[in-house]
Amino acid sequence: MSRSLDVAGWLFVAVMAAAAVLVPYAVLGTPETSAAHMPVYLVQLLGKYLCYAILALALDLVWGYCGILSLGHGAFFALGGYAMGMYLMRQIGARGVYANPVLPDFMVFLNWKALPVAWWGFNWFPYALLMIVLIPGLLALAFGWFAFRSRVTGVYLSIITQAMTFALYKEFFRNDFGFGGNNGLTDFKDILGFSLQSDAVKAGLFSISAVALILCYVVARAIVGSKYGKSLIAVRDSESRMRFLGYRVEYIKLFAFVVSAIMAGIGGALYVPQVGIINPSEFAPGTSIEIAIWVAVGGRGTLVGAAIGAIVINFAKTYFTGALPEYWLFALGAVFIGVTLFFPTGIMGVLSRIKFRRTPPQVATGAAT
Amino acid sequence: MIEDNPKLTASLLYLDDVQVTFDGYRALRGLSLVLAPGEMRAIIGPNGAGKTTMMDVITGKTRPDVGEVYFEGRHNLTMLDEAAIATLGVGRKFQKPTVFENHTVDDNILLAAKAPRSVRATLGARQTAESKRTVERILERIRLTEVRDWQAGSLSHGQKQWLEIGMLLAQDPKLLLVDEPVAGMTDAETAATAVLLKEIAREHSVVVVEHDMAFVRELDVKVTVLHEGAVLAEGSLDQVSADERVVEVYLGR
Numbered sequence: 001m002s003r004s005l006d007v008a009g010w011l012f013v014a015v016m017a018a019a020a021v022l023v024p025y026a027v028l029g030t031p032e033t034s035a036a037h038m039p040v041y042l043v044q045l046l047g048k049y050l051c052y053a054i055l056a057l058a059l060d061l062v063w064g065y066c067g068i069l070s071l072g073h074g075a076f077f078a079l080g081g082y083a084m085g086m087y088l089m090r091q092i093g094a095r096g097v098y099a100n101p102v103l104p105d106f107m108v109f110l111n112w113k114a115l116p117v118a119w120w121g122f123n124w125f126p127y128a129l130l131m132i133v134l135i136p137g138l139l140a141l142a143f144g145w146f147a148f149r150s151r152v153t154g155v156y157l158s159i160i161t162q163a164m165t166f167a168l169y170k171e172f173f174r175n176d177f178g179f180g181g182n183n184g185l186t187d188f189k190d191i192l193g194f195s196l197q198s199d200a201v202k203a204g205l206f207s208i209s210a211v212a213l214i215l216c217y218v219v220a221r222a223i224v225g226s227k228y229g230k231s232l233i234a235v236r237d238s239e240s241r242m243r244f245l246g247y248r249v250e251y252i253k254l255f256a257f258v259v260s261a262i263m264a265g266i267g268g269a270l271y272v273p274q275v276g277i278i279n280p281s282e283f284a285p286g287t288s289i290e291i292a293i294w295v296a297v298g299g300r301g302t303l304v305g306a307a308i309g310a311i312v313i314n315f316a317k318t319y320f321t322g323a324l325p326e327y328w329l330f331a332l333g334a335v336f337i338g339v340t341l342f343f344p345t346g347i348m349g350v351l352s353r354i355k356f357r358r359t360p361p362q363v364a365t366g367a368a369t
Numbered sequence: 370m371i372e373d374n375p376k377l378t379a380s381l382l383y384l385d386d387v388q389v390t391f392d393g394y395r396a397l398r399g400l401s402l403v404l405a406p407g408e409m410r411a412i413i414g415p416n417g418a419g420k421t422t423m424m425d426v427i428t429g430k431t432r433p434d435v436g437e438v439y440f441e442g443r444h445n446l447t448m449l450d451e452a453a454i455a456t457l458g459v460g461r462k463f464q465k466p467t468v469f470e471n472h473t474v475d476d477n478i479l480l481a482a483k484a485p486r487s488v489r490a491t492l493g494a495r496q497t498a499e500s501k502r503t504v505e506r507i508l509e510r511i512r513l514t515e516v517r518d519w520q521a522g523s524l525s526h527g528q529k530q531w532l533e534i535g536m537l538l539a540q541d542p543k544l545l546l547v548d549e550p551v552a553g554m555t556d557a558e559t560a561a562t563a564v565l566l567k568e569i570a571r572e573h574s575v576v577v578v579e580h581d582m583a584f585v586r587e588l589d590v591k592v593t594v595l596h597e598g599a600v601l602a603e604g605s606l607d608q609v610s611a612d613e614r615v616v617e618v619y620l621g622r
Contacts, residue, residue, distance in 0.1 A: 228491035230476055234469045241467045243538060244428060246455030247486050255488045 008348065009221060012304045013214055019046075020210035022346030024203035040043030040199050047206040050211030050213050050312045056261040056294045056310035057213070057303055061220050063292065064301030065229065066256050067236035069078050069154075069286045072161030073264050075134035075168050078282035080265025082172075083135055085185035085278040086119060087128035088196075104313060105187070106180045116178045126229025127190060132269040133262050141254065148250040153239070162285050168236075169283035183306045191273050202274070209270045215306065216263045220303050225260065232256055233301075291338045308347055380388035380442060381406040381544055382427065387436030388423055389598075396422040398598035404544070409570035411585045411606075412578045414595035415618060420578045421464065423595070424546050428461050429454040434518070438545070456486070460542030464549045466529035470522030474513050474532060477521050480502045503539065511535035511565070529559040534565065537579050545575045551584050563587040582606075594618070 026038035062068040094101040098108040121127040175181035274279045298309020320328040389397040424429035428453045438446040438569040438571040508514040511531040551559040602609045
């Protein structure tokens with residue numbers, strides 16, 4: 001399995017790198033009549049999928065390799081998204097409906113006189129970048145510290161991660177919390193001075209997302225390929241054995257959890273400028289559960305599979321919610337049950353089996369993970 | 370004052386009046402045991418005598434309600450957790466072979482091998498020539514060199530038991546706790562395991578918990594008989610099997 005994973009990994013990186021270069025060309029460099037031309041709406045859609053792929057990759061790192069089924073990863077994604085959204089809000093400046101140079105529209109509407117402390121500094125891009133990494137990372141650090149030290153595992157851990165995202169969901173809904181309440185943050189105008197409405201910026205954001213996905217993949221791959229990665233898998237398979245070998249299981253989990261949360265935050269930050277809005281629905285418990293389905297469908301513990309799962313499922317979602325909106329959730333449920341029952345190793349498992357069938361001698365050494 | 374107690378400092382492992390109660394069931398009722406450095410000891414006793422609970426107490430899995438547990442006369446094991454105790458040099462082999470099934474035999478040994486355990490150290494760890502040699506040597510000793518690239522999950526039961534012993538060797542603890550190492554083994558495997566354990570005992574202190582009397586006889590070491598959470602008898606196997614109370618506990622019920 002590991003050899004076919006290497007091949008799949010390189011293939012994946014190559015495809016993403018090609019997409020990062022070719023997609024902007026297809027949008028900007030070709031006439032609209034050309035067969036190679038790509039409409040802008042499609043670029044935005046694909047860019048969104050790539051952000052989801054980063055999120056799925058992040059979840060796979062903790063779930064597939066360490067057995068931590070987080071059903072709250074949507075929260076880290078959303079926090080990264082809000083941090084980016086706050087920067088974009090401050091960029092609007094006096095161009096808002098109320099033309100207040102400092103306060104975003106919703107604050108003027110709520111009759112606030114001064115900018116809340118939490119919003120300070122977000123007009124400065126490097127600060128926003130720092131927060132995109134820091135806020136999800138610190139939340140994961142604090143949450144993981146208590147959860148892993150208290151040895152909360154399995155379904156109990158999944159439940160408290162749901163509680164975490166649900167609590168944030170409720171909180172972000174409140175207008176008084178200071179992040180736009182129900183409506184969230186939207187009406188963004190530009191990023192670093194470039195208009196978000198321009199085709200070039202949209203194509204550029206897609207490319208940046210593709211590069212970010214590659215980087216996250218390479219980092220995750222380096223982590224799971226190291227001795228630490230072996231210890232991660234060992235914790236997944238026999239936590240107490242690792243303790244009796246002298247490993248600090250809580251720190252092993254914590255590191256992976258924090259790295260994963262930061263990746264999810266980066267995915268969220270790239271997502272917001274492409275979809276043009278961030279609101280509390282990203283914190284909804286159901287949203288986080290969906291991420292686990294992407295990973296399961298793609299193939300747990302494969303990294304590439306998680307990214308593919310996210311792209312495939314979201315493509316299907318876009319199609320279904322357009323064609324047969326009432327049936328999407330049924331279809332998703334059916335896919336999840338079907339995969340769990342018949343393809344527990346997901347898309348990657350099926351692909352590697354096909355590969356093995358072509359080269360039978362590998363079967364003996366490559367028993368499934 | 371532990372420092373003033375020659376008996377404590379001279380012992381590798383010292384248990385005094387250890388009591389453990391689970392939901393009203395008294396698993397250990399005043400267990401006392403002293404193990405000298407370099408000693409190999411066999412612990413026998415009927416089911417429910419408290420053998421596994423004793424191991425749990427020593428390795429930090431269970432905290433005793435009452436009693437003292439000292440390692441090397443200095444470390445109060447009742448105050449430490451599993452990882453800290455393992456780091457002090459106490460290794461444990463479980464009754465059911467517990468290996469990392471999804472890792473290769475090689476990687477199982479590698480994970481167990483004495484090396485810095487921190488996240489930072491393992492993230493940047495490169496396999497040195499020396500650690501490679503150690504792995505080779507251990508594989509040789511537990512006779513798993515030919516299957517080193519196999520996933521541990523595909524080994525036979527006996528091979529898994531041996532792999533786990535190999536992991537203990539790689540960990541190189543001062544004290545090895547071995548819980549029923551020959552359970553489910555064939556006679557040939559049992560005999561080979563006895564040889565292996567005796568070899569290990571030359572460099573390490575070992576406590577073996579075992580049901581198999583033939584195996585205990587083969588080990589030929591001092592025996593402690595546990596019964597209802599306390600020590601019933603202690604001495605050579607011949608001595609304890611001549612003890613009427615021991616006979617009664619084992620056969621007389």
